[in-house]
Amino acid sequence: MARRDxxxxxxxxxxxxTDEIKRAFRGLALKYHPDRNPDDVEAERRFREITEAWEVLGDPQKRAQYDRLGGFYKPNGQPPSPDELGEYFTEALGSIFGKRADNQPGEDLRYTLTLELEQVLTGGEHSVTVPRQIRCTRCGGDxxxxDGGRKDCEACEGSGKAVGRRLFRQTCARCDGRGFVVVRKCDKCEGSGRHGSEDVLKVKVxxxxxxxxxxxxxxxxxxxFGDGTPGDLYVIVNIADHPLFSRRGADLICELPITFAEAALGxxxxxxxxxxATTIRVPAGTSSGKVLRxxxxxxxxxxxxxxxxxxxLQVVVEIPDQLSAEQRAALLGFADLAGADAHPKRAEFDRNVQGRG
Ligand SMILES: [Zn+2]
Ligand SMILES: [Zn+2]
Known part of the structure; x- marks a missing residue:
């Protein structure tokens, strides 16, 4: 196992x-080259070390692998064996490498629940169908x-405990303390320990x-996975648009179109x-923009x-844009009758405009 950095x-x-590394290697190689240092054992050792380092760092692929594995990197490109890793585990490394994949906690999930505005009124329990990963129902997650897919671990004879000299590990490195090794994967979960499921879950809204x-x-x-704890489900609420109501906090807003006659007469x-639905009284003389609460x-x-x-209720007076001859005649008759007295705002407006010349 490589020890030197x-x-x-x-x-x-x-x-x-790579160029900087190459320059450094050339300088050191010249300095420690055996031809220049005959019979110098230390120089020869240094020279071998320098060459080994260059062979790895000079090759982008090997360098990337070395950067990933650090002290576990082997010049022959072989990944470290579980035993080798086990030997060098420390508490600190344990948090990175020591977790067994099958004790990983489950992931949190998000689910969007769309509700009608009417359902917001009462709240209540809703059933949602959530696709999620569950512990394998065939192998129980192991x-x-x-049916004969596991075999006692030979290294620890099924005890799961570390055998021989182990610096940091109490559990068997070969079987990760499980006491058995998997010789044939469960086919239901393809050896992952989990599989998909569509579960109907109750959500309190x-x-x-x-x-x-x-x-x-x-x-x-x-x-x-394994003894890992399950993740949580986060249900994100979405309230569907309503054809009549819009929402402002706990208030509702609804546009109320009324006719010209209703506006004038009430x-x-x-x-x-x-x-x-309910019946309300629109008072006589209601203008567009008035809000009835x-x-x-x-x-x-x-x-x-x-x-x-x-x-x-936001009042909008609807003004007809197509009138029959009869309707026009009736409205003209009204216009003749309704002067400044009937439209004081308009009368004042006209006066202000006249004042400007
Ligand atoms: Zn399974
Ligand atoms: Zn074992």
Whole structure:
């Protein structure tokens, strides 16, 4: 196993270019070349070391591998064996290399739940079908075919405990402490210990929920490998657009088109609410832009038991753009009758304009 840091051997930096490394190697090789240092054992050792370092760092592919493996790199290109790794494990390295893949926790999952505005009113329990990874139902996650796919570990004779001199490990390096080795993979999970599943899960949605709100369902993400803990499921709420209502916090806004005659004369008008419909009185002389408020007909206020926002009805007076001859005649008759008294704002406007010449 390589022990010397090749970068130190050549006196270069990890970020050095191949050209810089080449120059450093040439200088050192000339200095320690056996022809120049006859019968100098130390110079010969240095020369071999320098050459070995150059053979690795001078080759981009080998260099990349060396950078990845560090002290575990072997000049013959072989990956380190589990035993070799086991020998050099420390607590610090353990957190990087020591975790068995089959004890990894499961991943968190996200799921978008689209609700109708009406469902925001009550909240409640919703069923969602979530595709997720679950621990293999055939092998129980141990990755071996239950039908003769595992065999007692020879190194530890099935105990799972480290045998012989081990500096840092208490568990057998060959079987990772499991006491058995897998000789045939489980075919249901293809030896991964998990497989896909479509699970129907219950999600509690609070009343008054809003788009973008995250609901956490604990432990319902992907299940872990081996003893790994499951991830969580995050349900992201999305409230669908409504044909009548838009939302501002707990308040609802609805456009209310009324006719010119209703606006002038006043009228009883049926208007929608989240639960259905109700009748309101539009007062005579209502202009476009006026807001009629239905108190407590909005959405539930979060964390305020039973209290609700308001429903705002925004009046838009609809002016007909195509009139029959008869309608025109009637309207002209009205225009003759309705002078400045009937339209005080318009009268004042006209006066202001006249004042400007
Ligand atoms: Zn399996
Ligand atoms: Zn073992």
């Amino acid at each position: 090749y970068y130190n051997v050549l006196g270069v930096k990890k970020a050095s270019s 990755t071996a075919d239950p 609070p009343a008054g929920v809003a788009t973008g709100q995250k609901l956490k369902v604990r432990a319902k993400g992907n299940e872990g 009228a009883e008008v049926r208007v929608p609410t989240l639960e259905g 239905l108190s407590g007909q909005g959405l539930p206020l979060p964390k305020q038991q039973g209290r609700r926002g308001d429903l705002h």
